[in-house]
Amino acid sequence: MPSADLTTPASPPAPAALFAALGDTTRLALIQRLSGGAGQSISRLGEGLPMSRQAIRKHLSVLEDAGLVGARASGREMLYALRREPIEQARACLDDIAQQWDVLLQRLKLEVEQKE
Amino acid sequence: MTDMIIRSIEIAAPVEKVWDALMDYKKFGEWFRVKLDQPFELGKPSTGHMTYPGYEDFAWTARIVAIDPMTRFAYEWPATGGDKALMKSSVPEWTLVEFILEPLPDGTKITVTESGFDKVPEPRRSNVLRSNSGGWTQQMENIRTYAER
Numbered sequence: 001m002p003s004a005d006l007t008t009p010a011s012p013p014a015p016a017a018l019f020a021a022l023g024d025t026t027r028l029a030l031i032q033r034l035s036g037g038a039g040q041s042i043s044r045l046g047e048g049l050p051m052s053r054q055a056i057r058k059h060l061s062v063l064e065d066a067g068l069v070g071a072r073a074s075g076r077e078m079l080y081a082l083r084r085e086p087i088e089q090a091r092a093c094l095d096d097i098a099q100q101w102d103v104l105l106q107r108l109k110l111e112v113e114q115k116e
Numbered sequence: 117m118t119d120m121i122i123r124s125i126e127i128a129a130p131v132e133k134v135w136d137a138l139m140d141y142k143k144f145g146e147w148f149r150v151k152l153d154q155p156f157e158l159g160k161p162s163t164g165h166m167t168y169p170g171y172e173d174f175a176w177t178a179r180i181v182a183i184d185p186m187t188r189f190a191y192e193w194p195a196t197g198g199d200k201a202l203m204k205s206s207v208p209e210w211t212l213v214e215f216i217l218e219p220l221p222d223g224t225k226i227t228v229t230e231s232g233f234d235k236v237p238e239p240r241r242s243n244v245l246r247s248n249s250g251g252w253t254q255q256m257e258n259i260r261t262y263a264e265r
Contacts, residue, residue, distance in 0.1 A: 020234050023119070094233070098121045101228050104148060105125040108226070111147040112129045112137045 021066035026051070027059050031082065034069065039079030119234035124227035131186050131217050134224045138189050138215055150176045158183045162191065181212070190214040195233075 021027060026049070033045050046056045060080055063069040067086045071078045127134055137143045141152040145167070152164035157180060164176040182190035192210040211232040218225040 023234060094119075094121055097230065097233075098123055101121060101123045101230065102125075105123060105226065105228060107147040108134075108137060109125055109127045111143070112127050112133055 021062050021068055024059070024062075026055075027063055030056070030059055030063065031068065034080060034082040037081070039072065039074065039081040041074075041077045041079055043077075045080065120229055120231040121233075122227060122229045124225055126220060126223055126225050128223040131219045131224045134217055134226055135186050135189075138217075139183070152176065156180050156183065156189075156191075178213075179210070182214070186217060188214060188216050192232075 022031070029049065030045060034040060042053055042056050042060070045060070046053060049056065060069060060071070064071060068083060069080050070083050071080050073079075137147065139156060141155045141162075144150070144156075145152050145164070149166060149168045150164050151167050152162060154160075154162065156162055160180055162176070162178040162180060165172060166174040166176060168174075176193075178191040178193040180191050182188050190212065192212050195209045195211055209232070211230055214229045214231075216227045216229075218227070
């Protein structure tokens with residue numbers, strides 16, 4: 001299990017793991033619920049979701065392993081919160097590749113239009 | 117979809133012309149800066165090497181997965197991330213590149229999607245494509261200079 005400290009990720013998460021963790025509707029729903037900012041408990045996160053506490057905990061641990069979510073103890077409960085940097089890192093990665101395609105498409109455009 | 121890139125551009129030329137720039141392996145090579153060894157053929161591998169100065173020893177490898185005339189051209193290529201040893205031995209993760217053409221009243225809209233990044237481990241993932249073509253910032257400059265001339 002990764003560190004339960006919100007401030008120190010166990011290791012820098014790899015985008016590949018991020019994307020795999022995000023590729024699930026329940027986990028995306030959890031991310032959405034967490035995006036409010038403040039730490040939330042499992043029971044709070046599970047409200048209205050048709051699944052057990054156990055199942056929610058399992059999904060949260062996948063998100064934790066990917067570095068997307070951090071947990072800390074608050075009294076008797078664990079509070080879960082979103083980490084921003086890995087999401088931004090993943091987006092930066094895709095933006096970079098997308099920009100490269102922009103360049104290629106621009107060149108294709110120039111090439112074709114020039115010979116029009 | 118988080119693991120997919122979608123980009124598009126409008127080109128002031130008919131679909132036939134754009135399709136030709138994709139399908140004619142020599143023309144493809146001009147704008148993609150790659151010297152291909154053979155024409156594209158459905159289900160067949162495509163081989164060659166990059167022609168961008170300084171990157172001539174970078175290999176091009178792809179598998180052609182779709183050729184739907186005037187509509188769609190798709191290939192898969194390995195996510196080698198610029199690792200030459202991997203280029204020789206190949207890698208298990210391939211991403212899918214698709215070009216979709218749509219006719220417009222005064223030209224063609226071309227959309228490229230690349231997907232499958234979720235399965236590619238770092239650090240290769242960040243280097244995918246960039247390493248295939250190299251020097252992107254420089255290339256941006258080249259295009260700007262060329263376009264403004």
